[in-house]
Amino acid sequence: MSAVPIRTAVGAKYARIMSVGGYRPSRIVTNEEICERIDSSDQWIRERSGIESRRWAAPDESVIDMCLAAAGKAVAQAGITPTQVGAVIVATVTHPLQTPSAAAAVAHRLGTGNAAAFDVSAACAGFCYGVSMANDMVRGGSAEHVLVIGCEKLSDFTDSYDRSTAFIFGDGAGAVVIGPSDEPAIGPTIWGSDGSEYEAITQRASWIDVRDHNVDFPMLTMQGQKVFRWAVWQMAPVATQALEAAGITSDQLDAFIPHQANLRIVDAMVKTLKLPEHVPVARDIVEAGNTSAASIPLAMERMIESGEVKSGGLALLIGFGAGLVFAAQVVRLP
Numbered sequence: 001m002s003a004v005p006i007r008t009a010v011g012a013k014y015a016r017i018m019s020v021g022g023y024r025p026s027r028i029v030t031n032e033e034i035c036e037r038i039d040s041s042d043q044w045i046r047e048r049s050g051i052e053s054r055r056w057a058a059p060d061e062s063v064i065d066m067c068l069a070a071a072g073k074a075v076a077q078a079g080i081t082p083t084q085v086g087a088v089i090v091a092t093v094t095h096p097l098q099t100p101s102a103a104a105a106v107a108h109r110l111g112t113g114n115a116a117a118f119d120v121s122a123a124c125a126g127f128c129y130g131v132s133m134a135n136d137m138v139r140g141g142s143a144e145h146v147l148v149i150g151c152e153k154l155s156d157f158t159d160s161y162d163r164s165t166a167f168i169f170g171d172g173a174g175a176v177v178i179g180p181s182d183e184p185a186i187g188p189t190i191w192g193s194d195g196s197e198y199e200a201i202t203q204r205a206s207w208i209d210v211r212d213h214n215v216d217f218p219m220l221t222m223q224g225q226k227v228f229r230w231a232v233w234q235m236a237p238v239a240t241q242a243l244e245a246a247g248i249t250s251d252q253l254d255a256f257i258p259h260q261a262n263l264r265i266v267d268a269m270v271k272t273l274k275l276p277e278h279v280p281v282a283r284d285i286v287e288a289g290n291t292s293a294a295s296i297p298l299a300m301e302r303m304i305e306s307g308e309v310k311s312g313g314l315a316l317l318i319g320f321g322a323g324l325v326f327a328a329q330v331v332r333l334p
């Protein structure tokens with residue numbers, strides 16, 4: 001056995017979110033258009049989900065294209081060049097190739113040189129998973145700047161004739177650059193999974209079923225009520241733990257940016273958390289629908305751009321979804 005010591009990487013003391021950039025496809029899809037294919041109404045969709053419209057990407061617009069649009073903004077705003085990005089993490093469940101990853105194409109087309117690149121499959125929690133990993137990578141010394149992108153083209157995987165999902169999902173991308181910081185700016189991540197509810201949100205069939213059993217293209221299915229109850233009852237305690245882990249109380253927050261799953265879920269969490277009224281809450285779902293991994297960074301960008309929250313404020317993020325999986329952390333906004 002060799003007694004020669006090996007060197008290990010040394011990272012920054014702390015990491016922070018340096019910038020945020022979003023991309024919303026141009027096509028606005030109204031509830032009326034959704035109701036052309038399902039037995040529903042604009043009123044029902046607004047009352048049950050809070051959604052008034054959502055965006056759909058163009059047929060030839062890919063997850064990779066949308067990632068690049070959001071990432072370009074985030075990298076420029078961070079004041080770094082693409083070659084300074086050491087790793088690209090794309091959180092997505094709608095990149096339509098099993099392999100290679102969307103991230104490798106994004107890293108290449110963005111001009112990072114040869115940044116490390118991989119996708120994360122954690123559905124609507126994917127962005128918060130990515131933030132957690134990027135935080136550890138910057139502090140661990142495996143990359144100085146990490147680009148974290150949440151991006152979905154859910155319109156490709158949603159059955160527009162399925163009453164339980166057709167109205168809920170939308171398309172879009174949001175990106176952040178995470179880099180070194182002198183001050184603590186990303187709190188501990190509270191995360192986990194409950195695989196006993198693996199079937200609660202899932203593709204209808206596997207690619208093997210498509211190949212061997214001639215089944216239709218495997219769209220997403222969702223047990224809406226089950227997911228709703230889980231989110232309302234199980235996620236508020238996770239959010240509370242993230243606050244405690246960061247050593248702050250809810251009245252010290254400048255924003256609450258939960259995954260935009262359903263406006264009723266957001267409102268129920270606000271109530272359970274006893275969030276003070278002065279804390280602005282992301283309600284981007286009204287015009288974006290549920291964009292899964294993209295929903296938190298998109299909502300973050302909108303809140304900062306609209307002046308609803310000041311840059312540098314403290315925000316509580318929480319993502320949750322298929323798996324089931326979840327992740328929450330307090331961050332200082334870019």
Ligand SMILES: CC(C)(COP(=O)(O)OP(=O)(O)OC[C@H]1O[C@@H](n2cnc3c(N)ncnc32)[C@H](O)[C@@H]1OP(=O)(O)O)[C@@H](O)C(=O)NCCC(=O)NCCS
Nearest residue numbers: 039040041044048049124163224225227228261262320321
């Ligand atoms: C999908 C969701 C909006 C449905 O709302 P809900 O209140 O749970 O609706 P239910 O499934 O209990 O159905 C209630 C009634 O509406 C009807 N309904 C269901 N879908 C409908 C639709 N699209 N339009 C009109 N009526 C509908 C049902 O048939 C049922 O009618 P009934 O009372 O006569 O039997 C809600 O369950 C939800 O948001 N779940 C979580 C989804 C989510 O967050 N997914 C992403 C996870 S990250």
